[in-house]
Amino acid sequence: KILILDFGSQVTQLIARRVREAHVFCEVHPCDVGDDWVRQYAADGTLKGVILSGSHASVYEETTDKAPQAVFELGVPVLGICYGMQTMAHQLGGKVEGGHLREFGFASVRARGHTRLLADIADFTTPEGHGMLNVWMSHGDKVTELPAGFRLMASTESCPIAGMADDDRRFYGVQFHPEVTHTQQGRAILERFVLEICGARPDWIMRDHIAEAVAAIRRQVGDEEVILGLSGGVDSSVAAALIHRAIGDQLTCVFVDHGLLRLNEGDMVMDMFAGKLHAKVIRVDASEAFLGQLAGVGDPEAKRKIIGREFVEVFKAEAARLKAGLDGAHQGAKWLAQGTIYPDVIESGGAKSKKAVSIKSHHNVGGLPEQLGLKLLEPLRDLFKDEVRELGVALGLPPEMVYRHPFPGPGLGVRILGEVKKEYADLLRRADAIFIEELRNFIDPATGKSWYDLTSQAFAVFLPVKSVGVMGDGRTYDYVVALRAVQTSDFMTADWAELPYALLKKVSGRIINEVRGINRVTYDVSSKPPATIEWE
Numbered sequence: 098k099i100l101i102l103d104f105g106s107q108v109t110q111l112i113a114r115r116v117r118e119a120h121v122f123c124e125v126h127p128c129d130v131g132d133d134w135v136r137q138y139a140a141d142g143t144l145k146g147v148i149l150s151g152s153h154a155s156v157y158e159e160t161t162d163k164a165p166q167a168v169f170e171l172g173v174p175v176l177g178i179c180y181g182m183q184t185m186a187h188q189l190g191g192k193v194e195g196g197h198l199r200e201f202g203f204a205s206v207r208a209r210g211h212t213r214l215l216a217d218i219a220d221f222t223t224p225e226g227h228g229m230l231n232v233w234m235s236h237g238d239k240v241t242e243l244p245a246g247f248r249l250m251a252s253t254e255s256c257p258i259a260g261m262a263d264d265d266r267r268f269y270g271v272q273f274h275p276e277v278t279h280t281q282q283g284r285a286i287l288e289r290f291v292l293e294i295c296g297a298r299p300d301w302i303m304r305d306h307i308a309e310a311v312a313a314i315r316r317q318v319g320d321e322e323v324i325l326g327l328s329g330g331v332d333s334s335v336a337a338a339l340i341h342r343a344i345g346d347q348l349t350c351v352f353v354d355h356g357l358l359r360l361n362e363g364d365m366v367m368d369m370f371a372g373k374l375h376a377k378v379i380r381v382d383a384s385e386a387f388l389g390q391l392a393g394v395g396d397p398e399a400k401r402k403i404i405g406r407e408f409v410e411v412f413k414a415e416a417a418r419l420k421a422g423l424d425g426a427h428q429g430a431k432w433l434a435q436g437t438i439y440p441d442v443i444e445s446g447g448a449k450s451k452k453a454v455s456i457k458s459h460h461n462v463g464g465l466p467e468q469l470g471l472k473l474l475e476p477l478r479d480l481f482k483d484e485v486r487e488l489g490v491a492l493g494l495p496p497e498m499v500y501r502h503p504f505p506g507p508g509l510g511v512r513i514l515g516e517v518k519k520e521y522a523d524l525l526r527r528a529d530a531i532f533i534e535e536l537r538n539f540i541d542p543a544t545g546k547s548w549y550d551l552t553s554q555a556f557a558v559f560l561p562v563k564s565v566g567v568m569g570d571g572r573t574y575d576y577v578v579a580l581r582a583v584q585t586s587d588f589m590t591a592d593w594a595e596l597p598y599a600l601l602k603k604v605s606g607r608i609i610n611e612v613r614g615i616n617r618v619t620y621d622v623s624s625k626p627p628a629t630i631e632w633e
């Protein structure tokens with residue numbers, strides 16, 4: 098195993114993720130665990146190496162942390178990243194200077210001295226024959242004097258000691274961040290460290306993670322009962338499947354159907370969780386309450402607020418019932434489980450060591466458990482989205498569910514422009530289902546993938562305007578839907594997808610013929626920005 102000591106960097110979990118991608122087991126612990134803890138952790142001989150993360154702090158601020166000195170006495174390789182390199186230099190007798198201009202962003206680093214860590218790893222070679230790496234730098238302080246036993250490993254113009262190495266003790270420091278994808282050879286460097294230098298065995302797979310996570314959940318909750326809000330989305334579904342695997346009937350899922358779900362979505366969720374996994378699921382049909390609250394409201398933000406508030410109310414009422422043990426078999430739930438994943442934790446500034454700086458608050462984290470007097474269980478807290486998906490598949494969830502496009506919490510509520518009515522939702526559900534079905538059916542010959550998989554998000558939007566059409570001998574005067582399909586990697590910016598005309602033709606033909614009440618289909622060709630992905 099590899100131990101990652103966290104000094105509070107926003108990207109510490111990315112290091113863990115890269116180590117897992119190399120199929121090596123790792124754990125992240127706070128940097129202040131102490132010498133005794135470290136010695137004990139290493140006592141069974143399975144510890145193969147230590148990575149010291151970055152931080153937002155400076156080594157010379159009074160309050161900042163050092164690595165437990167014991168780390169350097171275990172005889173295992175140590176890699177310090179950014180602040181981790183600085184504290185390593187400082188603790189081993191080198192010098193670090195602060196107060197320099199902060200440097201963020203891309204840099205070209207020259208690899209030096211043929212160290213084991215960087216040997217033969219380069220993005221390009223200069224005419225003089227120097228190996229160069231394109232890296233991501235983010236630091237204020239820098240190492241100005243190497244500790245005894247170390248050699249210069251890398252440098253840039255503004256940072257003469259951008260890397261240092263002691264091949265004998267197998268101690269390495271890099272001022273840049275190999276864990277972020279902007280550092281093109283980052284993966285190769287981390288793999289070199291973990292697999293070759295530490296000699297860790299690449300035998301960790303997602304199935305091992307299930308066993309570890311199951312054991313951890315059992316330890317955490319004991320014989321107490323857990324409630325989970327199941328939305329049908331990827332995160333809550335995977336959390337439900339994992340917790341159910343761990344504690345079976347001690348878990349009760351609450352699935353609030355707000356009447357703004359996609360076609361047959363509620364039945365599919367029930368079929369999967371209650372039917373196939375035999376989990377306890379309470380389906381709360383609250384569609385009338387939601388639609389009642391939404392009547393006459395056209396403003397998008399007001400609609401979102403109503404849906405969010407109503408959702409919390411309905412869920413709280415159900416959770417309170419389960420907590421009180423009103424449901425026959427129940428002793429009374431003590432835990433609220435949430436499918437919080439690592440990017441949610443980062444966004445809300447709640448990274449594990451509580452050292453990462455807060456960026457913005459997130460609806461998934463905090464709030465509800467305190468109000469309900471329940472303890473919080475978040476088994477996906479350390480995982481990234483694609484790891485959550487992989488875990489879902491390993492738990493036996495169908496790939497179609499796990500790789501589904503994202504669906505907003507307010508559901509069709511923000512895809513029916515203006516006032517939401519049941520009639521509109523019913524028409525939209527059918528049009529949307531046809532669009533999605535055809536996207537799944539249409540295979541792109543060049544890639545062999547379906548257009549569903551080639552797009553990041555696709556859906557129909559209901560426009561409450563009527564236009565004239567002809568059908569058979571008659572005139573129609575019906576509603577319009579817009580189709581939206583986008584390609585994006587982060588949902589912050591997006592391009593509209595260049596769907597094949599044949600696909601658009603098929604979809605529009607089917608919607609107009611099969612969904613009585615809609616006589617016109619348009620395709621949205623706006624990119625984000627300036628448009629958003631959703632229409633509201």
Ligand code: XMP
Binds near residue numbers: 505
């Ligand atoms: P926009 O429309 O802002 O959407 O470009 C970006 C991504 O966020 C999703 N989205 C939401 N998700 N509640 C959610 O849970 C919301 O209120 C909400 N609004 C937008 C949207 O589907 C897209 O994936």
